Amino acid sequence: MLKKWFPIIDWMSNYQRGFLKGDISAGVIVAVMLIPQGMAYAMLAGIDPVIGLYAVTVPLLIYAIFASSRQLAVGPVAMVSLLVFTGVSSIVEPGTPEFLNYVILLALMVGVIQLVLGLTKAGFIVNFLSHAVISGFTSAAAIVIALSQIKHLLGVNLQSHDYTHQFILEVFQRVSDIHLLTFFFGITSILILVFLKKYVPVVPGPIFVVAFSILVTYFYRLDEMGLKIVGDIPKGLPSFSIPVANIEAFQVLLPTALMISFIAFMESIAVAKAIAVKEKYKVDPNQELKGLGLANIFSSFIASMPVTGGFSRTAVNYQSGAKTGLASIISAVLIIITLLFLTPLFYYLPNAVLAAIIIVAVYSLIDINEAKHLFKVKKIDGWVLTVTFFLTLFIGIEIGILIGIVVSLVVFIWRSAYPHIAEVGYLKEQNVFRNVKRFPEVTTYQDALILRVDRSLYFANMSFLESKIEECLTTRPVKWLILDMSAVNDMDAVAIDQLEEIMNVCKEMNVTCILTGIKGPVRDLVEKAGWNRRYEKQIDYYSVDHAIKELKLKENVV
Known part of the structure; x- marks a missing residue:
């Protein structure tokens, strides 16, 4: 029972000495990576950079204790930071005490939602966010994130806009106001990050540009030449506190909290499962929800922001040798040491460098290949992505994903309302029944029409089935209508009633309707409806072949 609630007991009790080297190495490397990333993503969320460091202390420890993934690296991520800023800035002005309090409250709400989902084993809800919607949203959000950092990259105070095209227009109008030194630092940092990532991946790019830019800014006092820097970062650990909340605040933040909860979990579980498969252990989605939920709740208790598992950070953690959650614990301890003793070192860190780190990090989220793949395989999914x-890009983050979800659900309902129904015939060489349109050589029967229904039946698609049967019987009069039900996994009460009406x-019409291959769960339903008394001879066939033999139609072919 304890292992179920505290997965840390499981991996600690089976810890091997050979794991230690990899865990220490990964813990140190991820900590080095988390320092600039945490600060950068806090800035993206519109809050003080030090809060990003708070978010990679206690939340990491809590996640390592309660979550089932042993390699997932938790902390602030670009997508969640953008959602935080978008959701909270629509309510209160960024930079105000109220803004920070709402961010902290949002972390608490996200944590509670995820914890409740985990406790009630309701993690399946996120399955309603289709891959096409997530891919389209992520690609657009990556561009929005990059654009949000343009003001730090150019050294220009740009106005906030509701629409992307308005923001881009202002950028072009303010070209003459660009601070050249800031722009040089930002572009140079981007080029260095890209170069190191591609050609010298062993060198941690973010920490290199951070250290280099701090030294250059300090020795040449570039802050006096207009280069904006982070400035004072409070030393010490965050104090325990409970977010100030009221009913009105909960109501206005709920949509954003729900969105962050689902998207953050999907981002985490995707990478956690991928690595778990490689390492041959199981990740429990509901336990992950509990771990992430508690991590976010404790994040709010230390006056910090929402957190989740990050793709790139987790990949680095795994590639660096992480075998257990000890790597995350080591990272958290190193960040705590940084907060206690090393924060003055970041005084001269340019904001443009943090912006460069964010831009390079989110570039990989733009997935053009996925759009090409979807259009090639299933065009409707490609259009949902588009x-x-x-x-998301031109109307807004929240509207974009909400309408995307609605569109994907409409597509799903449309597909289920028009199920694939095929006329089948006998393929002698393989001794199977196949679609007459795909296999013109099949044998069909003069007095029997065989239709295969390839989807579960419910109230929304029964009219289509009825129309299809009517059309077929009108164009081709027969004595027997054989419905192959082997692909029907479920039916609702309306479908049972309407199917009875069809029979x-x-x-x-002097046509005997026969149902073959009825599965156990469906058979249980029709028996409850009394079919075993009224239609016993019409539903008691194991397969189409069984029905054909019983009706002695083998010789009656066309």
């Missing part, structure tokens, strides 16, 4: 992408209408 609609979500452009709505009665067929009887009036």
Whole structure:
């Protein structure tokens, strides 16, 4: 029971000495990576950079104790930071005490939502966010994130806009106001980060540009030449506190909290499962929700921001040798040491460098290949991705993903309302029944029409099935209508009633309707509806072949 609630007991009790070297190495490398990233993503969320460091202390420790993934690296991520800023800035002015309090409250709400989902084993809800929607939203959000850092990259105070095209227009109008030194620092940092990532991956790019830019700024006093720097970062650990909340604040933040909860979990579980498969252990989605939920709750208790597992950070953690959650514990301890003793070192860190780190980090989130793949395989999914992408980019983050979800659900309902129904015939060489359109050489029967229903039946698609049967019987009069139900996994009460009506209408037309291959769960339903008494001879066939043999139609072919 304890292992179920505290997965740390499991991996600690089975800890091997050979794991230690990898865990220490990964813990140190990820800590070095987390320092600039945490500060950068806090800035992206519109709050003090030090809060990003708070977010990679206690939350990491809590996640390591309660979560089932042993390699997932938790902390602030670009996507969540953008959602935080977008959601809270629409309510209160960034930079105010109220703004920070709302961010902290949002972390608490996200944590509670995820914890409740985990406790009630309701993690399946996130499955309703289709891959096409997430891919389109992520690609667009990556561009929005990059654009949000343009003001730090150019050294220009740009106004906030509701729409992306308005922001881009202002950038072009303010070209003459660009601070050249800031722009040089930002562009140079981007080039160095890209170069190191591609050609010298063993060198941690973010920490290199941070250290280099701090030294250059300090020795040449570039802050006196207009280069904006981080400035004073409070030394010491965050104090325990409980967010100030009221009903109104909960109501206005709830949509953002729900969105962050789902998207953050999907980002985490995707990478956690991928690594767990490689390491041959299981990740429990509901336990992950509990771990992330508690991490966010404790993040709010130390006056910090929402956190989740990051793709790139987790990849680095795994590639650096992390075998257990000890790597995350080591990272958290090193960040705590940094907060206690090393924060003055970041005084001269340019904001443009943090902006460069964010821009390079989110570039990989733009997935053009996925759009090409979806259009090639299933065009409707490609259009769902495209609609979500452009709505997110030009209308807004929240509207984009909400409409994307609605569109994907409409597509799902449309597909289920028009199920694939195929006329099948006998393929003698393989001794199977196949679609007559795909296999013109199949044998069909003069007095029997065989239709295969390839989806579960419910109230929304029964009219389509009825129309299809009517169309077929009108164009081709037969004595027997054989419905292959082997692909029907479920039916609702309306479907049972309407299917019964179809059988009665067929009887009036002197056509006997036969159902074959009915699965156990569906058979249980029709028996409850009394079919075993009224239609026993019409539903008691194991397969189409069984029905054909029983009806002695083998010789009656066309």
